[in-house]
Amino acid sequence: MPRVNARAGAWGAQPQADGTVRFSIWAPACTQAWLVPQDGAPVPMRADGDGGFVLEHRAAPGLRYRYRLDDRIVPDPASRWQPEGVDGPSAVVDPAAYRWRHDHWRGRPWNETVLYELHVGACGGYAGVRAQLPRLAKLGITAIELMPLGEFPGTRNWGYDGVLPYAPASAYGTPDDLRALVDDAHGHGLMVFMDVVYNHFGPHGNHLPAYAPAFFRDDTPTPWGAAIDFRQPRVQRFFIDNARMWLHEYRVDGLRLDAVHAIAPQDFLATLRRALRADLPPGRHVHLVLENEHNTASWLGDDGYDAQWNDDFHNALHVLLTGETEGYYAAFADDPAAHLARVLGEGFAFQGEADARGHVRGEPSAHVPPRHYVAFAQNHDQVGNRAFGDRLAAQLPAARLRAALALTALTPMVPLFFMGEPWGATAPFPFFTDFPAPLDAAVREGRRREFASFAAFADPQARARIPDPNAPATFALARLDPDEADAAPGADWAVWFADLLAVRRTQLVPRLDGLRAQGAATIAPAAVHAAWSDGTWKMDLVCNLGATPVPFESTLAAVLGHYRSDGGPDAAQVPPDTLALRWSRA
Template identity: 55%
Template sequence: MSTHTRSPAAASGPAAASRPAPLWGPLLTGADTARFRLWAPSSPALALEIAGEGPVAMQPGPDGWFSLDTKAAPGTRYRFVLPDGTAVPDPAARAQSGGVHGWSVLRAPFAPDAGWPGRPWEETVLWEAHAGVFGGFEGLAAELPRLKALGITALEIMPVNAFSGSRNWGYDGVLPFAPAEAYGPPEALHALVGAAHREGLMVFLDVVYNHFGPDGNFLNAYAPEFFDTSEDTPWGGAVAVSRPEVAAFFTENAVMWLGEYGMDGLRFDAVHAIGNPAFLDRMAADIRAALPGRRIHLVLENEDNDAPRLEAGFDAQWNDDFHNTLHVLLTGETEGYYADFAEAPARRLARCLAEGFVWQGETTPRGRVRGRASGHLRPTAFVNFLQNHDQTGNRAMGDRLLTLAEPAALRAATVALALMPAIPMLFMGEEQGAVTPFQFFTDFHDDLAEAVREGRRREFAHFPAFANPEARARIPDPNAPETFLRSRPVPGPDAAAWEALWRALLDLRARQIVPRLAGASALGAEAIGPRAVSAAWRMGDGARLDLLLSLDPAGAPDAICPPGPVLFTEGDPLGGAGCTVWLGAS
């Protein structure tokens, strides 16, 4: 967001030194001394236990806080002990030893990297990836040169916070400040960010502030006030972000990833489940105030299509409407949430290209009033994609789009994604034509494992393909190791052709589209056939960008070719499925 891009001149030094100490987590007060704190308003007493020593009573303070100053050097293992003897980890631990039920580890903060200037939002091309399927942070680091050569400018990592077991999507985390041990120590994540910066790549992290996972979350034992039971979510009571202690927990977490680790941006998962726009706006403002001089990019996932948030501190939103409409056009699927995009999908796609969101306050076919007006927003306020972890992994079998769509039509849609003004995002393996699935995986045990397994199968019971128990039994067990192993992306049989296409598109985007993005606006779009659209944008330098996309084998014979040189053509949109992009000076 151009209004939030600041000069990198003040990225470190006095501004960082004057930042107030966080409320949550331990604070090093000397070479071998630390202050431990925990908000436990429902606990009459609290003790600190350091490994190898007995529990020591902590001092109660105002507003439910307990604290203790004691001898402790970095590397010290510690935990808190409740009056009934239950030992719990620090919810703001910067590292864990022995999993989410083990010891928290005292860690010195990383020094910020003052030499990296960041990159403007307009240059962003995201590549979403899961650290675990690449073997951890070091495995992701090995991919960086390949991504740079392809034209990717930003690595987006799915959540890395500590979770139960050794494998998880990341959305069942319970200790948001501690990187999962299965991926490597905090130092490895910090090194990954540094390596990306040396390649000229930004790093984004997906963070989950709307709920905690089902195993290893002890907050209810001593701070049930952390949750608002009057507000229901799919995971139980909502996080009580109206309380200053809870709001600080998440804001401090965001500042840690961006400040200490040097992340360039965050993607906030499912903020509609938080249900508090005022908190979101305040958090965005507080994050930017805590990191003056940094190019910080903040992106939302928000099913509510709440457009005002994109004018109040956030750079962009994942545009599910774009994905869902194109998915219907590419595959013909209309079940589940695709039902809201089944009628006149080309017309809905045209609205998406011209105005951002398809649903802007209307009642959807499934009976939900969704969205707010978005046509006034700049095109770069939307992150568009053809695949992501949700839309792939939340399918029963984790099917990739290339196994569902006709390749020629998918290549045409790929051209549109890469060359339109909205920010494009790829999902790991997409750039190599992967056909291997990405499935939902966890590492739970006993009753919880059974509950997750059966819950996953019940979730698809209303789909005709899984209406009977025998069909549902084919849905992969999330806890089976092979479900995780199958989810590793493998280059497809046409990997070289897909990589060549992406390399050409992203090179063209960097040369011809990105320099013109600031100040760009949509001129309009229209459906020109059942599966074809045309759209145009006025770019920031006055040039006109036109796009003609047909996903119909019969083509789009009513299309009028605009003036100006052709930037790129894939297939033949007039005579069959294809896409052509023009850039004119009109």
């Protein structure tokens, strides 16, 4: 990829075509700035007239540096590498130095996407993920989704406490180690999605409020503090260029934007999408996915964002599977099967109605084709935000879990599976951090207070048993052993899962563009029937999560789970904990 001169307003240290490096920072609260090389004298920077400071300086890749802003020494907020962590110096990186082995990769169409969400640290770093790629490709996974990698405090973190979003987490390897992971994934036919956090910064290591208070606004609170001010052009540029970096310098194939409901004003999402699409060469597939609590269906479609994580699918399904109704599951407790049916037939369960807590959210979504939603039985949030991080595999009988995974895989939505799910992994995924004192104690106690309203943790002694997020042992619990997929019972699960994805690949993927919902309804207190058609073929689906069989008219052409496929005497009924499919001419 050729090196180009930096555009005005860019952030960070960017190698130039003439061999210099352009250093740039926005510090509107400061009057002077210097580049401070680790082994050299400070070099004054010039003001750019817009609150920023720039310097063209000859520097080799690997140079470690900081900025002095008036009397404050800080790392580069757009650092491309923090080899000593968030409190250490930044380092110059030459993105053109890596030699890509799969240079002609252009990605895969959205319809082929089967996402596998993973935490790089829990998988052994960039090298550990690379070792798993052949297994994932063999299973039928087509894309890995990496939880956020922006440099965070310490060596253990989910990634949502990042403070330097341009710097891939040094705890997992070097920037070129990450490029090698992406390169290898492409060699196995796998796309790579990056989870990016543009709605807040973590609680330790973010110096922007001190020298760029205009980066934030105090009139729009968020759960993480003052909101980022996306009205500021330099702030917009910070995040647009970060997204461009992942797409072009690391060649990732998609971005999942975390909690965009906390971004204000919302029209930044349109600005970001237009900027990223304008950069793409012909024939390259790049996919943009939202997490959006507001269920804003108008953002989705062929001319908008490719998809949104569909929390409504998970929430309704989880209540049906487990009977749990506390926390955010309360909104689905009244009739989970009806909510699930609405999701299958119309996209979102909440389309402008108030939930059990009185929160009004959502827009009409029935017009949005189902391929613009991402469905999942569980993900990092719904596992890790449980007190002990326990998975569905540790809560449910195997048959019931398989029915849930089959539903996830065989709706016309795009499926996402959490790491280990394809082989029935039971290891927990608890919340973990590595904060210094006194923040470590505040996070531990705050985590336990979150569960005080749950019946099982009303007693302070019960809350005291919730794992300490900062304890190394908590992170150790989350470490995934991929060798489980090669031994019983994981090996049997993996074979079943690969067959499941083969059904999706052969029966759904070729028809996804045209499939539209033809209605969905409950047919029993814990069973739903949904149908889709592309005008030529019709797909009927029944998922029975109840205790008794439910009817399904006529003989099934394809059956998943424990249902008989031999046309025997029970051929018109779907047993408990089973999903069944039928294809017929429309």
